[in-house]
Amino acid sequence: MQAAYKGLKEAGIDSKITHYSFCTNGSHYAGEKGIRTIGFGPSQENLAHTIDEYIEIDQLEKGARGYYGILKSVFGK
Incomplete structure:
Protein backbone atom coordinates (compact mmCIF):
# COMPACT_ATOMS: atom_id res chain seq x y z
CA MET A 1 0.00 0.00 0.00
CA GLN A 2 2.81 2.39 0.84
CA ALA A 3 4.47 1.75 -2.53
CA ALA A 4 1.20 2.47 -4.35
CA TYR A 5 0.71 5.62 -2.28
CA LYS A 6 4.26 6.73 -3.11
CA GLY A 7 3.62 6.08 -6.82
CA LEU A 8 0.55 8.28 -6.77
CA LYS A 9 2.48 11.07 -5.06
CA GLU A 10 5.27 10.78 -7.65
CA ALA A 11 2.64 11.00 -10.41
CA GLY A 12 1.52 14.32 -8.93
CA ILE A 13 -1.69 12.98 -7.44
CA ASP A 14 -2.51 14.17 -3.95
CA SER A 15 -4.25 11.10 -2.59
CA LYS A 16 -5.34 10.16 0.88
CA ASP A 52 -25.64 8.22 -15.71
CA GLU A 53 -22.09 7.63 -14.47
CA TYR A 54 -19.57 9.68 -16.45
CA ILE A 55 -15.96 10.82 -16.37
CA GLU A 56 -14.26 14.05 -17.40
CA ILE A 57 -11.34 13.72 -19.84
CA ASP A 58 -8.91 15.37 -17.40
CA GLN A 59 -9.92 12.83 -14.75
CA LEU A 60 -9.32 9.98 -17.21
CA GLU A 61 -5.84 11.34 -17.95
CA LYS A 62 -5.14 11.77 -14.24
CA GLY A 63 -6.27 8.18 -13.65
CA ALA A 64 -3.88 6.90 -16.33
CA ARG A 65 -0.99 8.81 -14.67
CA GLY A 66 -2.03 7.30 -11.34
CA TYR A 67 -2.15 3.73 -12.63
CA TYR A 68 1.26 4.18 -14.23
CA GLY A 69 2.66 5.69 -11.03
CA ILE A 70 1.35 2.79 -8.96
CA LEU A 71 2.77 0.15 -11.30
CA LYS A 72 6.11 1.93 -11.58
CA SER A 73 6.45 2.21 -7.81
CA VAL A 74 5.16 -1.26 -6.89
CA PHE A 75 7.11 -3.15 -9.56
CA GLY A 76 10.13 -0.83 -9.76
CA LYS A 77 10.08 -0.41 -13.51
Missing part, protein backbone atom coordinates in the same frame (compact mmCIF):
# COMPACT_ATOMS: atom_id res chain seq x y z
CA ILE A 17 -5.74 6.78 2.52
CA THR A 18 -9.42 6.23 3.29
CA HIS A 19 -12.23 3.85 2.27
CA TYR A 20 -14.81 3.69 -0.48
CA SER A 21 -18.42 4.44 0.31
CA PHE A 22 -19.58 1.93 -2.32
CA CYS A 23 -18.98 -1.77 -2.84
CA THR A 24 -16.18 -3.23 -4.95
CA ASN A 25 -14.69 -6.68 -5.44
CA GLY A 26 -12.17 -5.55 -2.83
CA SER A 27 -14.77 -6.45 -0.20
CA HIS A 28 -14.36 -10.09 -1.17
CA TYR A 29 -10.61 -10.13 -1.73
CA ALA A 30 -9.62 -8.09 1.33
CA GLY A 31 -12.51 -8.82 3.67
CA GLU A 32 -13.19 -12.48 2.98
CA LYS A 33 -9.93 -13.80 1.52
CA GLY A 34 -7.50 -11.61 3.46
CA ILE A 35 -5.67 -10.48 0.32
CA ARG A 36 -4.11 -7.04 0.61
CA THR A 37 -6.16 -4.82 -1.63
CA ILE A 38 -6.01 -1.21 -2.72
CA GLY A 39 -8.53 0.77 -4.69
CA PHE A 40 -7.78 3.58 -7.09
CA GLY A 41 -9.82 4.97 -9.92
CA PRO A 42 -10.43 8.07 -11.96
CA SER A 43 -13.32 10.52 -11.57
CA GLN A 44 -15.31 11.28 -8.45
CA GLU A 45 -16.39 8.69 -5.92
CA ASN A 46 -19.97 9.98 -5.80
CA LEU A 47 -20.33 9.14 -9.51
CA ALA A 48 -19.08 5.56 -9.27
CA HIS A 49 -21.60 2.81 -9.98
CA THR A 50 -24.52 5.21 -10.42
CA ILE A 51 -27.09 5.82 -13.13
